Amino acid sequence: GAGVSQTPSNKVTEKGKYVELRCDPISGHTALYWYRQSLGQGPEFLIYFQGTGAADDSGLPNDRFFAVRPEGSVSTLKIQRTERGDSAVYLCASSLTVTTGELFFGEGSRLTVL
Amino acid sequence: SQQGEEDPQALSIQEGENATMNCSYKTSINNLQWYRQNSGRGLVHLILIRSNEREKHSGRLRVTLDTSKKSSSLLITASRAADTASYFCATYQGAQKLVFGQGTRLTINP
Numbered sequence: 001g002a003g004v005s006q007t008p009s010n011k012v013t014e015k016g017k018y019v020e021l022r023c024d025p026i027s028g029h030t031a032l033y034w035y036r037q038s039l040g041q042g043p044e045f046l047i048y049f050q051g052t053g054a055a056d057d058s059g060l061p062n063d064r065f066f067a068v069r070p071e072g073s074v075s076t077l078k079i080q081r082t083e084r085g086d087s088a089v090y091l092c093a094s095s096l097t098v099t100t101g102e103l104f105f106g107e108g109s110r111l112t113v114l
Numbered sequence: 115s116q117q118g119e120e121d122p123q124a125l126s127i128q129e130g131e132n133a134t135m136n137c138s139y140k141t142s143i144n145n146l147q148w149y150r151q152n153s154g155r156g157l158v159h160l161i162l163i164r165s166n167e168r169e170k171h172s173g174r175l176r177v178t179l180d181t182s183k184k185s186s187s188l189l190i191t192a193s194r195a196a197d198t199a200s201y202f203c204a205t206y207q208g209a210q211k212l213v214f215g216q217g218t219r220l221t222i223n224p
Contacts, residue, residue, distance in 0.1 A: 004156070033212065042202050042214040043157065056211050091156060102147060103212060105156035 002026075004106035006092050012112045013082055021077040021109045025094030032075050033103060034067055035091040043091055049075060082113045119215050120203055126221040133190040135218040137203030138183075144206060146179055146186050149214070151200045160188075160201075193222045 005024040013019055025032050030051055035043035045059040049069045057067070064082075069075040079086055089110050093103035121136045139146070145164045149157040163170045163179045163186065170177045176189040190197055200217040207213050 031210070035214075042216045045211055045213055048210055050210070056208075058211070093157075102159040102162055103157075105149075105158070107156045 006106035019079045023075045023092030029094035031095040033093040037089045120218045124219045137186045147204045149202045
C-alpha cells in the first residue's frame, strides 16, 4: 500500500479481554516501530523490529504486552488481560532502513478498555 | 523515557504571525527530527537536522540546532489555520530507538 495501515482504527473491549492490533508497513520497509500515545502526551516507545526480530522491546510496559512480525512485514501487537490503563492510541511506524532516518506513521488504533 | 522536551506546551497565535517552538534534549545526538500531528491522526515527518548542521529550511519551516545547549527550535513563518496541530521533536536513544517529547499544541486563530 501507499502508507502504513493499521487495523482496527477503533477497538472497544472489556477489562480482562485479549486484544490484537495489526500494522501493515510500507512495502520494503525493514524497520517497524510500535508506540503508545495517551491523550495530550507524546508517543511513548514500545518496541522496534528490524526484519523479523525485536531489536529493542524495552518500552513494553509488562509481560501482558507482546508483539510479533513473523515474516518481516506485517506486525501484530498483542495485549492480554487488558486493563483500563491500557486505553490509548497505539501507533505503528515504519522506516526504510535501520539507519537513523524518518519514520512513516499510520493513523493509529484507538483502544478503549471499559 | 522522554528525550526531548518541548516548550511551550501550548501556543495560540493569530493567522499570519510566526510561531516558534523549542525543544531541549539530554544526550548527544546524530540528528533531531520534528513531526506534526493533526488531531486524531498519525504523525507526519516535517524536517530532520543533523548534528553537524546549525540551521535548515523547508518552505515556511526553519529549524535551528545548538548542540552545545542541547536545544532546537522550530519556526513556522506566516502561519495559516491549517498549521493548527501538535508538534513534536524526536531524537534517537542509541542507534534505533526514536524517542519523542511531550509536544507543543499550536492553535492558529483566523
